[in-house]
Amino acid sequence: MKLSEARTGQRLCVVGFGQLGRAQLKLMDLGIVPGVEIKLLSRFLLGGPLLLQIGRTHVAIGRRIAEGILVEEVPEKD
Amino acid sequence: MQVPARIALVGQPNVGKSVVMNNLTGVGAVVSNYAGTTVEVTRGYTSIAGKMVEVIDTPGTYTLHSDTEEQRVTQRILLEEDIDLIINVIDSVNLARSLYLTFQLLDFGIPMIVAANQADRAAKLGIIVDASQLQEELGVPVVPMVATANEGTEELRKLIRYGGAVGRPIRFSEMLESTIRRLEGYIEQTTYSGGHSSRTLAIHLLEHDTVDEGILRSHPDLVKLIERLQTEMGADDPFCPNCFRGCAFCPAKGTDHPVFLTCIERTRKAREVASRVTRNTHRDRVDFMERLEEVLDHPVMGLLAMAFLAWASFRLITLFLGYAEDLVEWAMAPVASGLVRIIQALLPEGSLRSMLMESVPEGLVIPFSVVFPAMLAVYMFIALLEDTGLLARFAVALDRLAALFGLPGQSVIPVLLGFGCRAPAVMATRILPDRRSRFIATALIGVAVPCAATLGILAGVVVQFQANAFAIGATIVVAFVLIGLALSLLTAGEDTPLVLEVPPLRIPVVNNVVAKTTSRMKSFFLHVLPLLVVMNVVLRALLYTNVLTRLGALDPVTVRLFGVSGPAFAGVLITVFQRYLAPMVLLNLPLTAREATIASSMVALSFPCLPVTILSIRELGLSDTAKVFGIALLAPVIAALVLNLIL
Numbered sequence: 001m002k003l004s005e006a007r008t009g010q011r012l013c014v015v016g017f018g019q020l021g022r023a024q025l026k027l028m029d030l031g032i033v034p035g036v037e038i039k040l041l042s043r044f045l046l047g048g049p050l051l052l053q054i055g056r057t058h059v060a061i062g063r064r065i066a067e068g069i070l071v072e073e074v075p076e077k078d
Numbered sequence: 079m080q081v082p083a084r085i086a087l088v089g090q091p092n093v094g095k096s097v098v099m100n101n102l103t104g105v106g107a108v109v110s111n112y113a114g115t116t117v118e119v120t121r122g123y124t125s126i127a128g129k130m131v132e133v134i135d136t137p138g139t140y141t142l143h144s145d146t147e148e149q150r151v152t153q154r155i156l157l158e159e160d161i162d163l164i165i166n167v168i169d170s171v172n173l174a175r176s177l178y179l180t181f182q183l184l185d186f187g188i189p190m191i192v193a194a195n196q197a198d199r200a201a202k203l204g205i206i207v208d209a210s211q212l213q214e215e216l217g218v219p220v221v222p223m224v225a226t227a228n229e230g231t232e233e234l235r236k237l238i239r240y241g242g243a244v245g246r247p248i249r250f251s252e253m254l255e256s257t258i259r260r261l262e263g264y265i266e267q268t269t270y271s272g273g274h275s276s277r278t279l280a281i282h283l284l285e286h287d288t289v290d291e292g293i294l295r296s297h298p299d300l301v302k303l304i305e306r307l308q309t310e311m312g313a314d315d316p317f318c319p320n321c322f323r324g325c326a327f328c329p330a331k332g333t334d335h336p337v338f339l340t341c342i343e344r345t346r347k348a349r350e351v352a353s354r355v356t357r358n359t360h361r362d363r364v365d366f367m368e369r370l371e372e373v374l375d376h377p378v379m380g381l382l383a384m385a386f387l388a389w390a391s392f393r394l395i396t397l398f399l400g401y402a403e404d405l406v407e408w409a410m411a412p413v414a415s416g417l418v419r420i421i422q423a424l425l426p427e428g429s430l431r432s433m434l435m436e437s438v439p440e441g442l443v444i445p446f447s448v449v450f451p452a453m454l455a456v457y458m459f460i461a462l463l464e465d466t467g468l469l470a471r472f473a474v475a476l477d478r479l480a481a482l483f484g485l486p487g488q489s490v491i492p493v494l495l496g497f498g499c500r501a502p503a504v505m506a507t508r509i510l511p512d513r514r515s516r517f518i519a520t521a522l523i524g525v526a527v528p529c530a531a532t533l534g535i536l537a538g539v540v541v542q543f544q545a546n547a548f549a550i551g552a553t554i555v556v557a558f559v560l561i562g563l564a565l566s567l568l569t570a571g572e573d574t575p576l577v578l579e580v581p582p583l584r585i586p587v588v589n590n591v592v593a594k595t596t597s598r599m600k601s602f603f604l605h606v607l608p609l610l611v612v613m614n615v616v617l618r619a620l621l622y623t624n625v626l627t628r629l630g631a632l633d634p635v636t637v638r639l640f641g642v643s644g645p646a647f648a649g650v651l652i653t654v655f656q657r658y659l660a661p662m663v664l665l666n667l668p669l670t671a672r673e674a675t676i677a678s679s680m681v682a683l684s685f686p687c688l689p690v691t692i693l694s695i696r697e698l699g700l701s702d703t704a705k706v707f708g709i710a711l712l713a714p715v716i717a718a719l720v721l722n723l724i725l
């Protein structure tokens with residue numbers, strides 16, 4: 001699914017990218033690459049940005065970027 | 079081992095690099111623009127084993143591709159400035175991400191020391207970095223630091239004396255390595271001698287680095303090499319012959335995920351090494367700052383909290399200004415009377431003397447009592463916002479609002495800076511991702527953002543003539559919104575969406591805030607103050623010679639259209655040179671409250687001052703700056719016409 005469709009608090013794994021152009025490089029420099037686990041911390045109102053956690057880093061991304069990041073849900077380990 | 083002569087500090091944003099710089103060099107460091115760019119580079123000296131060593135603080139950058147000005151400047155410093163030692167400041171909390179840049183630096187083959195900063199925060203979060211194991215992995219000395227508490231600085235100094243070590247660059251997967259080897263072999267056959275090792279150049283070619291494009295242009299045989307490679311590349315090659323990027327699934331080959339192989343492998347290696355050298359102990363507790371972060375990052379509570387914060391700081395600044403003005407005036411009184419006595423003693427009696435006796439002290443006291451506290455308050459406020467990590471949060475929260483103006487959330491930063499001084503604000507538009515948002519931001523800053531100096535003197539005008547402060551404020555806000563909306567509609571292009579690291583909330587280091595504020599205030603004393611004094615003398619001279627009263631001849635036109643007298647209109651025109659000088663003219667004229675309100679509104683909206691104009695031309699070019707001036711011409715005229723009708 002697209003990251004923009006994920007629920008707040010969900011743990012996700014990045015599996016690929018849509019058509020993002022140069023923005024993809026920026027994401028990758030921040031450590032958002034396929035195979036990495038991220039967590040959706042917060043979504044701002046009215047189509048505002050999404051706040052992600054990658055490792056110990058928090059990154060805010062615009063809604064359109066979130067549509068270009070493909071993720072899968074990571075099942076909770078108990 | 080010889081003590082290095084020149085050290086470069088390199089690190090990602092938000093790792094505390096500037097604090098490490100401060101600890102090493104103290105207050106003597108000088109901030110300046112890197113030649114031909116707007117990127118600021120700090121240079122200072124430190125004494126190591128009795129030898130003066132130059133330390134260059136490079137701009138913070140996540141990576142060393144040549145995508146942004148910061149990345150290009152950092153690469154150029156490393157390649158062109160005879161750096162003997164790199165101090166790579168990394169964040170112990172975000173080790174995996176930090177090591178990504180560390181690996182790129184290792185490729186340069188320059189001796190290096192790694193400063194693992196923020197060890198205290200890491201420990202609090204239950205992260206323990208094994209420095210000696212990291213040292214083993216990288217092949218360079220590693221020193222744990224808590225720069226904010228000046229811990230580890232002595233250790234770092236000791237290591238600097240021994241010059242660091244050339245580490246071991248990482249090995250990529252065999253598929254990448256074989257291609258790198260092939261490229262290296264070709265490069266070694268050419269005349270290339272541009273500072274990179276052939277391996278580094280090969281990797282950069284794969285990553286399509288633009289600095290290396292520059293190198294290529296000056297080495298024709300390298301260009302031939304590329305042509306040769308392009309013909310050699312077969313269908314099953316992992317690299318696209320179109321661009322040399324390590325695209326595993328290049329669209330040119332029919333699949334849909336263009337991914338930089340080198341980036342992915344470097345990220346994976348960084349994560350591997352990071353997990354090998356860190357131990358996660360049981361963390362004691364979620365600390366107060368993190369709880370606060372949760373509140374601020376909440377979509378609803380965060381917005382409310384930040385609105386409250388903005389209101390509170392505004393109240394605080396106005397309170398501060400109220401007290402500061404009286405205090406400074408009282409403190410300046412002996413200076414002013416001293417100046418009067420000096421002029422009295424030096425000059426013979428006459429109109430020149432009485433003119434100077436009035437204008438020189440006034441030109442000094444007004445900037446100190448009105449402008450100085452305002453600039454101090456705004457600069458301190460901005461430094462605090464930056465150092466607490468709140469500025470980035472404002473940028474995120476306001477992203478949607480800014481989008482209405484065709485701007486990304488980061489524009490909060492240059493616009494806010496504009497309320498301090500608009501010259502650095504225009505330079506800060508560099509952080510915006512595309513030309514369109516840079517243009518809109520520059521236009522808004524140039525026309526609809528009054529700087530602290532202007533606001534300070536306008537406040538003086540309001541007090542003196544009992545002008546309507548609410549009307550002036552409303553005019554600025556309405557103009558800002560209308561210009562933003564109009565430009566967003568009129569300029570073509572999609573807005574670039576936000577990608578921004580949100581740093582953790584921190585308690586600011588007092589030293590760092592003070593250092594930032596003072597270095598920004600310095601330019602006020604050097605450039606603005608002398609101008610204010612000179613202009614005040616010129617103005618007094620104009621008043622004494624009755625030139626301004628003659629402008630009263632313009633009254634019929636200006637009063638009918640704008641509701642202000644001819645001389646006041648002339649005062650508005652003076653803003654072409656320096657906006658905050660205009661209110662100084664107004665202060666010297668007999669105005670009604672209504673006239674003062676309209677004239678002040680016009681001044682708050684008019685032309686960008688000379689420094690801002692020069693910077694705009696440099697950043698945007700002549701034609702876009704001309705457009706900004708067009709807006710600057712229209713905005714105050716329309717505002718005055720409207721105010722003349724409704725007030």
